[in-house]
Amino acid sequence: MRRSTFFAFIAPSFVLMLLFIATPLVIVGWQSLHQERGLFHDVKVETCSPGFLRQTCTTEIRSQPVRGADGKAITETRFVGLDNFAALLQPDLLGRALSGSRAAFAELLELDFYRALRFTLTFTFATLPLVLGLGLAIALAVDATVRSLRGPAIFVSLLPYVITPVVGALSIRWLFVGDGIGTAGLEGLTGQRILMLTSGWTMELLMLFYRVWHVAPFAFLVFYAGLQTVDQSTMEAAVVDGATRLQRLRTIVLPHLAPLVVFVALIHMMDSYRVFEEVVGFASQSYRISLQWLTFHYLTADNTGNRAVSRASASAILTMVGIVLLLIPLLMRTWREHRGK
Amino acid sequence: MMLRKFAAMAAVSLLASVSAQAACDIHPPMPIKIMTASFPAWKAVTTAMAECGNLQVEFDMLYRDKQPAALAAKPALYNIAGTAPNNLVPLLNDGLVRPLDDLVAKFGQQLTPNQLVRIDGKVMAIAMMVNTQHFMYREDVLKSLNIPVPKTYDDILAAAAAMRKANAVQYPFAGSWKAGWDLAMEFINLFPAYGGSFVGAGNVPTINNATGLKTLATLKALTEYMDPEYLTADAASVAKQFQQGKVAMSNFWASRAGAMDDPKESTVVGKVIMAAAPAAVAGGKPATTLFWDGFAIAKNIPDQEAEYAFRVALKGIDAEMVKANNATAVWLIKEYQPSRLSEGAIASAEQGAPSYQATTAMGLMHSALGTGMADFFTGRKTAEQTLASIEAAYTTAARERGIMK
Known part of the structure; x- marks a missing residue:
C-alpha cells in the first residue's frame, strides 16, 4: 500500500481518537494538577426560617461566596502540583505502612482509595481464573454435544452476557435481599436465618459470583470459536496413539488456545479493573467500593452543589495507571511472541 | 395514523387546560415551568397551579442535582424551583434565584410573615409546609x-x-x-x-x-x-x-x-x-x-415571566388547595387545620x-x-x-x- 493511501485510511480514526480519547486525557491530566476554589468571605447574615406559626431568625457569621459584577460567584483555579494525588494516596501513611507498621497498614486499608484498590484487585484476580475455567468448560461441553443441540446450547449459554449489567446485578441482589426468594430458599435448606447483604464478605462473594456468571459466556464464545480450528488430523493421530481425552486436552487443545486465553485474560482484566455496575447494583458502597466507583463518587455533587472534579481526575488517572501496570506482563508476552515469529 | 392520534391527544389536552383555566384568572401567556421533588404535597400544589393553564411540571427525585445546572442556563430551563433549606444553598451560592420582596409586596397578600424565607434580609423563597x-x-x-x-x-x-x-x-x-x-x-x-x-x-x-x-x-x-x-x-x-x-x-x-x-x-x-x-x-x-418545603423563582428569566411564575405559584398554595388537601402535609398556610396526624410535627416545632x-x-x-x-x-x-x-x-x-x- 502506498504511504499516502495508508494515511488517508487511518486519518479519520486518528482524528477521532485525538478528539475523543487524547484530548479528554490531557484535560483530565491538567485537572488533576489544579484545583478550582470558590472565593468566600465571612459576612454577618440574618436568616429567617419558617417554624410552625412562628419564624426563627438568627444572626450569625456565615461564609458567603464573593460575587463578581455579573452576580456570579468568583472562583480561582490554581496549580496545586500533586496535592490531589496526595489527598487520595496519603503518602505519609503509605510510607509508614510500607516500613512495616501494622497499625498504619490497617489504617491504610480503611482509606477510600486503598479500600477500593483492595476490592478492585481481589475482584479482578478472583474472577479471572473462574471466568477462564468456566468459559473453557462450557466451550468443551458445547463442542462435545450432538450437532443438533449446539444452536440452542450456544443461545442459552450466551444469555447472561446479553443482560444489561446493572439489571443483572439488581436481579441477583433482589434474589438475596433479606426477604428475597434466594435467601428464603437458602434458609429453608439450612434452617438458619441468613442475611447476605449485612456483611461485606457475603456481598463481595455475590458480586464475584455475578461477574463470573455475566462474563463467562464471552470467554466461552472465544474459546468455542478457537475449538473449531483445532487441527483434526492431529487429534485423530492422538486418538490412534491411544491418548486419553485429558491428554489430548493438555497437549493439543490448550496450546492451540493459548493466544486466545491471553486475549480473554487481557480483555477481562481491563474490564474488571473498571468494576462499577456491581457496586451500584448491589448498593454495596457501605461495605465495598471500587476505583471506578470512587471517581464517580467524587464527581457526584455534594450538598452544596460542588463536585470534587480535581480529586475525580486524580482518581481517574490512577485507575488508568493501574490498568496499564496490570496489563504490562501480558502485553510484553504478546510482544515477545509477535517478534519471535 | 400516528399523527392523527397525536392531534386528537393534543386537542383533548387543550380542552382539559381550557376547562381547568376556569378556576384561575392569571392566564400566563408563556409556559410556566416548574421542577420539584415528587411527593404528595407537591402533587397537590402543582395540580392547583395547573388551573391557570400553560403549566409544565417536572417531578424529579434528583432535583437536588439537576436544579443548579438547569437554573444556570440562560434563559433558565425552569421558572419555579421547588426547594427546601438544604438544596437552596447551591442555588443561593451561585446566585441562581431572585429576591422576591417586590413580588411579595405586590401580590403576596395571602402569605403570612412566617412563610417568607429571608436570607440577609431579602426574601429568597416562599415556604408552604414544614417537615x-x-x-x-x-x-x-x-x-x-x-x-x-x-x-x-x-x-x-x-x-x-x-x-x-x-x-x-x-x-x-x-x-x-x-x-x-x-x-x-x-x-x-x-x-x-x-x-x-x-x-x-x-x-x-x-x-x-x-x-x-x-x-x-x-x-x-x-x-x-x-x-x-x-x-x-x-x-x-x-x-x-x-x-x-x-x-x-x-x-x-x-x-x-x-x-x-x-x-x-x-x-x-x-x-x-x-x-x-x-x-x-x-x-x-x-x-x-425542622425543614420547610417551598419554592424559589429563577433569576435568569425576564422579569415579566418571573411575575407570572410567582402568581401561578401563589395560586398553587392558596386557601382552596389547602382545604382540598388538608391532611396531605403540615401546611404553613393560614387556612390549614391541624389534625391528629400533624400533632407530632407541631409539638416538635413548638418545643x-x-x-x-x-x-x-x-x-x-x-x-x-x-x-x-x-x-x-x-x-x-x-x-x-x-x-x-x-x-x-x-x-x-x-x-x-x-x-x-
Whole structure:
C-alpha cells in the first residue's frame, strides 16, 4: 500500500481518537494538577426560617461566596502540583505502612482509595481464573454435544452476557435481599436465618459470583470459536496413539488456545479493573467500593452543589495507571511472541 | 395514523387546560415551568397551579442535582424551583434565584410573615409546609405492655428492650437510616440535642469530641432493636414496615404520617400516634431538625415571566388547595387545620426543635457524615476512627471549596 493511501485510511480514526480519547486525557491530566476554589468571605447574615406559626431568625457569621459584577460567584483555579494525588494516596501513611507498621497498614486499608484498590484487585484476580475455567468448560461441553443441540446450547449459554449489567446485578441482589426468594430458599435448606447483604464478605462473594456468571459466556464464545480450528488430523493421530481425552486436552487443545486465553485474560482484566455496575447494583458502597466507583463518587455533587472534579481526575488517572501496570506482563508476552515469529 | 392520534391527544389536552383555566384568572401567556421533588404535597400544589393553564411540571427525585445546572442556563430551563433549606444553598451560592420582596409586596397578600424565607434580609423563597422527623409509636403495643410513652432516647431504649422481652413486634424500632444523606440526618438530629455544634469559627469541624462519640453510641444502641438491614432502609420501606405492623416505634418523617391511616395499604389504621421527637437528655428540646418545603423563582428569566411564575405559584398554595388537601402535609398556610396526624410535627416545632442550617459548611458536613458514618455501623471502624475520618473528609472538601483555610 502506498504511504499516502495508508494515511488517508487511518486519518479519520486518528482524528477521532485525538478528539475523543487524547484530548479528554490531557484535560483530565491538567485537572488533576489544579484545583478550582470558590472565593468566600465571612459576612454577618440574618436568616429567617419558617417554624410552625412562628419564624426563627438568627444572626450569625456565615461564609458567603464573593460575587463578581455579573452576580456570579468568583472562583480561582490554581496549580496545586500533586496535592490531589496526595489527598487520595496519603503518602505519609503509605510510607509508614510500607516500613512495616501494622497499625498504619490497617489504617491504610480503611482509606477510600486503598479500600477500593483492595476490592478492585481481589475482584479482578478472583474472577479471572473462574471466568477462564468456566468459559473453557462450557466451550468443551458445547463442542462435545450432538450437532443438533449446539444452536440452542450456544443461545442459552450466551444469555447472561446479553443482560444489561446493572439489571443483572439488581436481579441477583433482589434474589438475596433479606426477604428475597434466594435467601428464603437458602434458609429453608439450612434452617438458619441468613442475611447476605449485612456483611461485606457475603456481598463481595455475590458480586464475584455475578461477574463470573455475566462474563463467562464471552470467554466461552472465544474459546468455542478457537475449538473449531483445532487441527483434526492431529487429534485423530492422538486418538490412534491411544491418548486419553485429558491428554489430548493438555497437549493439543490448550496450546492451540493459548493466544486466545491471553486475549480473554487481557480483555477481562481491563474490564474488571473498571468494576462499577456491581457496586451500584448491589448498593454495596457501605461495605465495598471500587476505583471506578470512587471517581464517580467524587464527581457526584455534594450538598452544596460542588463536585470534587480535581480529586475525580486524580482518581481517574490512577485507575488508568493501574490498568496499564496490570496489563504490562501480558502485553510484553504478546510482544515477545509477535517478534519471535 | 400516528399523527392523527397525536392531534386528537393534543386537542383533548387543550380542552382539559381550557376547562381547568376556569378556576384561575392569571392566564400566563408563556409556559410556566416548574421542577420539584415528587411527593404528595407537591402533587397537590402543582395540580392547583395547573388551573391557570400553560403549566409544565417536572417531578424529579434528583432535583437536588439537576436544579443548579438547569437554573444556570440562560434563559433558565425552569421558572419555579421547588426547594427546601438544604438544596437552596447551591442555588443561593451561585446566585441562581431572585429576591422576591417586590413580588411579595405586590401580590403576596395571602402569605403570612412566617412563610417568607429571608436570607440577609431579602426574601429568597416562599415556604408552604414544614417537615420534620418526629416520634411515631404504636399506641396499642405500648399500652398492652404498660409502657409509658417515651420522652427521651433512653426511654425508647428501655421500651424497646421491654418489647423485645415480650416479643411484641418483629422490630421494636425503625428509622430511615439508609447510608448517605438519611443516615447523616440521624446524627444531625441528635448531635445538637446533646449540646454539640457542627463547625466553629473559620468553618473548622467540631464533631470529633465526646459529644460526637455520645451521639454515635446512642444511635448504635438503637440498632440492636432494628431490622438488621437498616443501612439500606429508606423512608418508603420504613413506612411499609410500619403499615405492616412489623415495627412499633420510629423517629420518622412527618410527611409519611398520612400513610399510616391509609386503609388501602395500612394494617394499623388509627393505632399509630405522632408525638414530638424524643429529647436526647431529659427535659431537653426535641432531638430533630425542622425543614420547610417551598419554592424559589429563577433569576435568569425576564422579569415579566418571573411575575407570572410567582402568581401561578401563589395560586398553587392558596386557601382552596389547602382545604382540598388538608391532611396531605403540615401546611404553613393560614387556612390549614391541624389534625391528629400533624400533632407530632407541631409539638416538635413548638418545643423548640432547631431549623436545618442552610449553609455551605453544613452542606459539606452533611455529605461527609453521609459517607463516613456507615463504617461505624458496619463495624469497620471504631467510633473514634469514624469521627476522625469524617473530620478529615470534611476538611479536604472545605479546603477545596474555599471556606476553610
